[in-house]
Amino acid sequence: MQIATTITQFLADEQSGQPHGNPDLLALLGQVVTACKIISNEVNKGALSGVMGSLESENIQGETQKKLDVITNDIFICTTERGGRLAGMASEEMDDVYQIPDHYSRGQYLLVFDPLDGSSNVDVNISVGTIFSVLRYEGSSAHPSAADFLQPGTQQVAAGYALYGSSTMLVITTGRGVNGFTLDTNIGEFVLTHADMAIPTDTKEFAINASNQRFWEEPVLRYVTECVAGKTGPRGRDFNMRWVASMVAEVHRILIRGGIFMYPKDNKDPTKAGKLRLMYEANPMSFIVEQAGGLSSTGRQRILDVQPEGLHQRVPVILGSKNEVEVVLSYHAGQ
Numbered sequence: 001m002q003i004a005t006t007i008t009q010f011l012a013d014e015q016s017g018q019p020h021g022n023p024d025l026l027a028l029l030g031q032v033v034t035a036c037k038i039i040s041n042e043v044n045k046g047a048l049s050g051v052m053g054s055l056e057s058e059n060i061q062g063e064t065q066k067k068l069d070v071i072t073n074d075i076f077i078c079t080t081e082r083g084g085r086l087a088g089m090a091s092e093e094m095d096d097v098y099q100i101p102d103h104y105s106r107g108q109y110l111l112v113f114d115p116l117d118g119s120s121n122v123d124v125n126i127s128v129g130t131i132f133s134v135l136r137y138e139g140s141s142a143h144p145s146a147a148d149f150l151q152p153g154t155q156q157v158a159a160g161y162a163l164y165g166s167s168t169m170l171v172i173t174t175g176r177g178v179n180g181f182t183l184d185t186n187i188g189e190f191v192l193t194h195a196d197m198a199i200p201t202d203t204k205e206f207a208i209n210a211s212n213q214r215f216w217e218e219p220v221l222r223y224v225t226e227c228v229a230g231k232t233g234p235r236g237r238d239f240n241m242r243w244v245a246s247m248v249a250e251v252h253r254i255l256i257r258g259g260i261f262m263y264p265k266d267n268k269d270p271t272k273a274g275k276l277r278l279m280y281e282a283n284p285m286s287f288i289v290e291q292a293g294g295l296s297s298t299g300r301q302r303i304l305d306v307q308p309e310g311l312h313q314r315v316p317v318i319l320g321s322k323n324e325v326e327v328v329l330s331y332h333a334g335q
């Protein structure tokens with residue numbers, strides 16, 4: 001009898017064949033998968049849930065919090081804090097490190113997440129997602145500090161996202177390629193539907209918030225202007241543009257059909273190095289993109305090599321199809 005491969009079985013097989021395959025990591029990822037199932041159920045209720053709209057509060061980013069931002073953050077915490085695999089957590093929605101309550105056992109991993117990325121879209125029924133990253137805890141204290149999280153993206157042991165779209169998908173890497181799973185609501189399991197995901201090296205599709213054009217640096221302005229010039233311009237071919245305002249949806253599209261996504265450094269707010277956050281947006285997505293054969297850069301540095309200086313640090317992001325990202329990087333290098 002042919003039974004679909006569930007994410008639990010896939011990850012167990014993947015870990016079992018590895019010299020450092022770790023049952024603790026497997027257990028933690030299982031808890032993260034459960035959290036994403038619960039969030040999917042909440043998000044997909046839409047207006048029926050009674051939790052649309054915003055709160056009066058703002059997160060540390062100064063962004064108005066959606067009711068679902070807080071609810072999904074709580075779901076992540078409640079689903080993982082008791083599992084005995086975590087030393088601590090950090091999230092877009094929490095100012096500081098979340099300490100595992102003393103009455104729960106602890107583990108060797110740190111979990112960093114954006115519980116509902118693109119949440120400004122949730123009220124208008126456009127796809128949103130969850131992004132997560134797993135790091136090793138190298139300290140000895142029962143209460144990790146923010147400094148314990150400040151590891152370059154190359155130190156991630158796993159990263160992934162859930163996309164709450166026309167179907168709910170979970171895409172994950174543990175450093176051995178990228179695989180995609182679709183939630184089969186009939187059995188309540190994510191089943192393997194997109195094995196060995198690979199980003200096409202070329203693309204004709206770029207994604208950027210063009211309303212920021214007047215704030216862009218010259219290399220980005222040059223690149224986008226040439227894309228828009230199409231066949232009549234120096235690129236000699238037409239391009240298409242997309243902007244969903246949900247990074248998870250953009251990255252997923254790029255994993256499926258290629259593309260380049262840019263939220264570059266701009267001078268809209270010179271105090272900010274970019275809009276996207278390194279620890280729980282740029283790093284996990286860069287790990288996935290590189291594992292799928294793409295590139296991910298600040299424009300001046302490989303994102304996974306950036307040494308974090310703060311839990312909520314922002315970085316410029318240029319990621320996607322290898323050959324197209326290299327064009328943008330060449331412009332940053334003055335070529």
Ligand code: P6P
Pocket residue numbers: 117118119120209245246247248263275276
């Ligand atoms: P803008 C969502 O808030 C997010 O962090 C990413 O998911 C998304 O790509 C970006 O911000 C959208 O930003 O300025 O277009 O609203």
